[in-house]
Amino acid sequence: MSLTLRxxxxxxxxxxxxxxxxxxxxxxxKELGDISRLPKSLKVLLENLLRWQDDNTVTAEDIRALAGWLKDAHADREIAYRPARVLMQDFTGVPAVVDLAAMREAVKRLGGDVAKVNPLSPVDLVIDHSVTVDHxxxxxxxxxxxxxxxxxxxERYAFLRWGQQAFSRFSVVPPGTGICHQVNLEYLGKAVxxxxxxxxxxxxxxxxxxTDSHTTMINGLGVLGWGVGGIEAEAAMLGQPVSMLIPDVVGFKLTGKLPEGITATDLVLTVTQMLRKHGVVGKFVEFYGDGLDTLPLAxxxxxxxxxxEYGATCGFFPIDSVTLEYMRLSGRSDEQVALVEAYAKAQGMWRNPxxxxxxxxTLELSMDDVEASLAGPKRPQDRVALGDVPAAFAASTELELNTAQKDRHPVDxxxxGQSHQLPDGAVVIAAITxxxxxxxxxVLMAAGLLAKKxxxxxxxxxxxxKASLAPGSKVVSxxxxxxxxxxxxxxxxxNLVGYGCTTCIGNSGPLPDPIEQAIRQGDLTVGAVLSGNRNFEGRIHPLVKTNWLASPPLVVAYALAGNMNINLxxxxxxxxxxxxxxxxxxxxxxGQEIARAVEEVSTDMFRKEYAxxxxxxxxxxxxxxxxxxxxSWQNDSTYIRLSPFFDDMLKEPKPVEDIHxxxxxxxxxxxxxxxHISPAGSIKADSPAGRYLQSHGVERNDFNSYGSRRGNHEVMMRGTFANIRIRNEMVPGVEGGMTRLxxxxxxxxIYDAAMRYKEQGLPLAVIAGKEYGSGSSxxxxxxGPRLLGVRVVIAESFERIHRSNLIGMGILPLEFPQGVTRKTLQLTGEERIDVADLxxxxxxxxxxxxxxxxDGSQEIIDCRCRIDTSNELTYYRNDGILHYVIRNML
Known part of the structure; x- marks a missing residue:
């Protein structure tokens, strides 16, 4: 009997x-043919298939299709990928643990063994998203x-502590330690x-x-990883393979060297702009070229x-001598470093000159050509050269609603005890975050040296x-x-405000009262400058309409200048x-001063902080x-509630109902x-979520954020589509989560309307343009949309993670035909939608x-079903991925 490939x-x-x-x-x-020029990221996937070959979820044909990628034999081939581990942060981790706890309740109700609801892969949850810059x-x-x-x-932390003892292979890194991605890079990641x-x-x-979209950071260490929705991550840790199509891989060649005075942030903003323009959604990006020799691991x-931000599934850097150097610096053992080198070389995963x-x-960038840059006012891919910022700021203010009435005078x-004038264009937040x-x-040493001068x-x-420093780990301090x-x-x-994701996630905290009042009084357009990766509308602070991504030294410089209209x-x-x-x-x-300062970073610092x-x-x-x-669920809790997703679940799935x-x-x-769909930041008192909390005796000062209340479905469904900057075209000229009944x-x-429709037994639809669901995983x-009663989303295109999340919750993602949009169809929002034969x-x-x-007239449009793989179809037919997992356990 012949041997399998495995x-x-x-x-x-x-x-x-x-x-x-x-x-x-x-x-x-020897069996598959020459794979020496396969992208190294695909070699990682190939090994994964080889190791998991069972001729059921992974077949010899899957392995051959991936090995034959160079001949383009991969088109539309679905594979089952099994990652070694799962990483979570607390905003996404709390609802995941709520789901696991709710799954145990469902399994118990249906007569199964609750011990089966347990991670099969190691799970690390880092509490890093809950610190707010109040002080x-x-x-x-x-x-x-x-x-x-x-x-x-x-209450949330007590719940996570419960999860730590209730579930096996589940570790929690306590608050005040660092950002999950940095802890992953500096400590958790092993490369092999x-x-x-x-x-x-x-x-x-x-x-x-x-469960955080920036999981991709670990690819800098040669570790293949990316963000998925919490729902998909839960399935992965419960032993379900991640279902994916064999990806296209875009090669990004780096040559040359960054000029004096240009930072890694300037480089990444340039790369982001180039890759967004090229179009890499759903694709892997792999960096190559001899410019990598000069690029430190950080x-x-x-x-x-x-x-x-550039839209790719991941941006992969193969293992090389720079990887090993960093692993030694960050305190990995000699044994681990030796294994990484031997393994990568034996497998052809090592990067050679x-x-x-x-x-x-492919794309190519000579790093000699990179210039000082920011990105803004509301998208990370909108790079602006430093000298062009005032013009970009002026252009952004013209886009605002009701801009004609603005007089832009400074406000006293x-x-x-001091009197000041707040000008239009003021930088009110400068955050190294x-x-x-x-x-x-x-870049952090550069910020410190610039501050010193x-x-x-x-x-x-x-x-x-409002200035703040929130490092990713204690090693930075x-x-x-x-x-x-x-x-x-x-x-x-x-000053140090905390270790965690603060301003970038919207935990920027309140501005001092007099400044908030001045912004409102003058209807001023003000700015935030942050060393983050996200600057979407309404994310950083409700009163800050323009947000700019910049390197840490430029954040300090803008705090000194204090105005977006100054050409630095x-x-x-x-x-x-x-x-x-x-x-x-x-x-x-x-460059010399920065290099000398960077030499101060020592292995002892890493060993001390991670001991x-x-x-x-x-x-x-x-x-x-x-x-x-x-x-033990508490009925009066406003943080942790038993989610209703499995309430009506039966052992066998019901047939999918058509949408009428x-x-x-x-x-x-x-x-x-x-x-826009599910904000993470502050909760307004007069919003449905704010009213719910007040009705449960929660004072406004104790609202916390939407992100921190993700363990309570009552808050989250009321917060769905509640972003203060979302614009529903059914109510022109209105910002915020409003609609017409x-x-x-x-x-x-939108929440109140959805509840009225629910009373009438009506299903709901959402219509959208391009890149629906971009941003965080x-x-x-x-x-949220599922609990509001949304059955279908019809968009021009979807961002990768959100599309799979919709399917994971039993919502149908459909794409308009090429060239057809809500505008070409002249939709008003008054239309009724039917989808048959589901x-x-x-x-x-x-x-x-x-x-x-x-007026009663009808039109049929042929939409493309964006359920891309047979696994996704199985999840959809089961009313969601977790329902499917529970039925498997039973």
């Missing part, structure tokens, strides 16, 4: 006197913010995984999926981090600027302190003690936890993000949608 590829390798078993690609190639600009800011975080989130299987030590690539991680894999398409205000840049010593000349931050730069950042108001490439930032003008070039640190990474503070350890297999007479709940434009002219909140952007739906099929207009 059996025939078994081999051993040596690393530091230790023997490892592995599945050898060179051995498999800033003083030495107590960190302690005060942490105290408030623990107070506000005590090894574990005992049937008495043998088996080595294989470290791979993962994460710079690679910065570029890999922003894959969601001059490597030219074959790609679907008093703060801390987020995973993109706070993992990168060169500014302070020495007597420059001060403008009084209306160590090296800034060691380089003696912390006092200068503190002097300019960039030409105008002075301020004046020194003698009244002489000071320009950006006068305080910008040299007790799972321990947490005394306050964390003292949280009382009930030891039980199922959770659906009302359109919202008609939306292009680039509607998951932030049809038939008729009555305008009300936010499962509540699918769960029991016979097939992947990628054409589905006729009947539109019935207000």
């Amino acid at each position: 059996e025939a590829s078994k081999d051993t390798l040596q690393a530091r006197d230790k023997t490892y078993h592995y599945y050898s690609l060179p051995l498999a190639a 800033f600009g003083d030495d107590d800011a960190f302690e005060e913010n942490v105290r408030l975080e623990m107070e506000r989130n005590h 995984w090894s574990e005992m299987q049937d008495g043998a030590m088996v080595a294989y690539p470290d791979t993962l999926v994460g 710079d690679r991680a910065t570029i890999a981090n922003m894959a969601p 001059g490597d030219e894999p074959v790609f679907t398409s 205000y008093s703060f801390k 987020s995973c993109t840049n706070t993992s990168n010593p060169s 500014a302070v020495s000349l007597g420059l001060k931050r403008q009084p209306w600027v 160590d090296y800034l302190a060691h380089a003696k730069l912390t006092p200068y950042l503190d002097e300019l108001g960039f 490439a030409r105008d002075p930032l301020g004046h020194d003690r003698n009244g002489d003008p000071v320009y950006l070039k006068d305080i910008w640190p040299s 007790e990474v799972f321990e947490g503070t005394d306050e964390w350890k003292s949280i009382d936890v009930e030891r039980s297999d199922t959770y 007479g659906a009302r359109i709940l919202a008609m939306l434009g292009d680039s509607v993000t998951t932030d 049809l038939p008729g002219e009555e305008v009300m909140s 936010r499962d509540w952007a699918a769960k 029991q016979n739906i097939a992947t990628g099929s054409t589905i006729p949608v009947t539109l019935t207009r207000a």
